[in-house]
Amino acid sequence: MSEVEDVVDDLSDAWAFDEAVTGNVRDPYPEFERFRAEEPVQRIDLSVMPGEEGKPLFVVYRFEEAQQLLRDNETFSSSIILSAYGEALGKRVMLGMDEPEHGRHRALVAKAFSQKGLARFQDELVARVANDLIDKMAPNGKANLVKEFTFPYPTRVIAGLLGLPEEDFLRFQKWSLALLSYALNPERGLEASKTLVEYYRPILAARREDPRDDLISRLAVAEIDGERLEDEEIFSFLRLLLPAGVETTYRSLGNLLFALLSNEDQLDAIRKDRDLIPQAIEEGVRWDAPLLSIIRVATCDTELGGVHIPEGSSVMPMLGSANHQGERFDDPDTFDIFRPAKSNLAWGNGTHVCLGMHLARLEIRTAINLLLDRLPNLRLDPDADDPHIRGQVFRSPTALPVLFDKA
Numbered sequence: 180m181s182e183v184e185d186v187v188d189d190l191s192d193a194w195a196f197d198e199a200v201t202g203n204v205r206d207p208y209p210e211f212e213r214f215r216a217e218e219p220v221q222r223i224d225l226s227v228m229p230g231e232e233g234k235p236l237f238v239v240y241r242f243e244e245a246q247q248l249l250r251d252n253e254t255f256s257s258s259i260i261l262s263a264y265g266e267a268l269g270k271r272v273m274l275g276m277d278e279p280e281h282g283r284h285r286a287l288v289a290k291a292f293s294q295k296g297l298a299r300f301q302d303e304l305v306a307r308v309a310n311d312l313i314d315k316m317a318p319n320g321k322a323n324l325v326k327e328f329t330f331p332y333p334t335r336v337i338a339g340l341l342g343l344p345e346e347d348f349l350r351f352q353k354w355s356l357a358l359l360s361y362a363l364n365p366e367r368g369l370e371a372s373k374t375l376v377e378y379y380r381p382i383l384a385a386r387r388e389d390p391r392d393d394l395i396s397r398l399a400v401a402e403i404d405g406e407r408l409e410d411e412e413i414f415s416f417l418r419l420l421l422p423a424g425v426e427t428t429y430r431s432l433g434n435l436l437f438a439l440l441s442n443e444d445q446l447d448a449i450r451k452d453r454d455l456i457p458q459a460i461e462e463g464v465r466w467d468a469p470l471l472s473i474i475r476v477a478t479c480d481t482e483l484g485g486v487h488i489p490e491g492s493s494v495m496p497m498l499g500s501a502n503h504q505g506e507r508f509d510d511p512d513t514f515d516i517f518r519p520a521k522s523n524l525a526w527g528n529g530t531h532v533c534l535g536m537h538l539a540r541l542e543i544r545t546a547i548n549l550l551l552d553r554l555p556n557l558r559l560d561p562d563a564d565d566p567h568i569r570g571q572v573f574r575s576p577t578a579l580p581v582l583f584d585k586a
């Protein structure tokens with residue numbers, strides 16, 4: 180088997196995860212609606228979160244309580260992420276830090292992820308990667324957009340942002356996949372985590388010595404009040420970028436493409452007016468968020484939505500449910516890029532709100548624009564075997580078979 184086929188073969192692991200954990204769930208939304216009405220803060224006595232087994236878990240289904248808990252980061256701490264994933268991501272990972280440490284850390288990396296900081300990557304990196312992938316599909320008149328486009332795209336963008344040499348790309352993608360499927364195969368995930376650090380170590384040392392114009396150099400030299408990021412913090416951040424920046428983006432792009440290809444009138448509207456793409460991206464992540472839930476731990480005895488929550492309990496805001504709350508979003512199960520703009524929780528909320536949202540929006544906008552420009556008459560393959568979105572932890576289509584006019 181060639182190395183490329185080998186990497187593509189590994190893809191099935193990323194999808195096997197959801198199936199192993201939750202089964203092939205196509206539509207979780209009717210159940211969420213029932214819980215929002217009957218048990219909006221639901222107590223489950225035995226958590227199965229790694230490291231938290233046996234403690235109570237509270238699942239929060241309504242928008243208001245989910246937002247309230249995400250904004251109250253003193254009562255609801257992110258440290259639970261360290262106990263669950265610290266081994267794979269590193270003990271100094273910002274996702275698992277609380278204030279004030281988290282704020283200091285975030286300030287050091289935030290500039291590189293601002294709209295301004297990213298603007299110059301649009302043509303020289305993001306569009307180049309998208310065009311490369313489209314070049315390979317365009318002569319064929321048909322493609323599976325997940326395998327040939329949405330999956331490889333964000334990993335290659337991140338590799339480019341980090342300034343990794345192109346010849347290392349396949350290795351990098353393999354380690355990414357192993358890290359992404361850590362929950363399914365912890366041993367392999369941990370090995371990849373260690374290998375990644377060993378891979379990054381000489382690169383970081385070289386960039387500290389002689390900074391270039393890439394993300395690793397920016398992290399190496401970032402300074403606030405004379406303080407810099409330690410090596411371990413940088414390695415943790417670099418490992419976090421894979422699950423946080425690849426998994427979510429490829430799934431969101433797949434969900435949006437599926438929604439648009441299944442709603443021809445809205446796709447046509449976008450074909451004619453590309454200024455509609457930003458609102459389509461927000462509607463896409465609202466309608467089917469790539470990550471249905473996130474997790475916190477209660478730091479003291481507290482109450483949420485009238486329900487007592489004992490100190491030490493895991494608390495899980497169900498973002499996908501909050502985004503389908505009828506009182507906030509009319510006809511919430513319908514994908515409608517023309518609905519009135521209202522914030523949703525797909526990007527999280529509060530101090531840990533997604534750091535990569537501008538990059539994700541840039542990647543998705545560029546991808547939709549170029550796919551529509553370069554694959555005329557893009558449509559779902561009518562003979563394909565029932566493409567659909569699925570998953571109860573992560574959600575996306577596993578395949579998107581499409582047809583288009585050959586270039």
Ligand code: HEM
Pocket residue numbers: 257273274275285337419420423424425427428431464469470473474524525526527528530531532533534535536538539
């Ligand atoms: C559509 C795509 C994306 C979605 C829906 C998404 C969603 C989220 C969510 C829900 C959180 C909050 C987690 C929590 O509070 O526990 C988060 C945090 C984060 N995301 Fe994203 N994300 C996306 C893309 C990206 C990209 C492209 C990157 C970077 C390359 C990225 C980097 C991060 C980081 C570093 C954090 C942690 C922020 C912190 O702890 O302060 N994300 N994301």
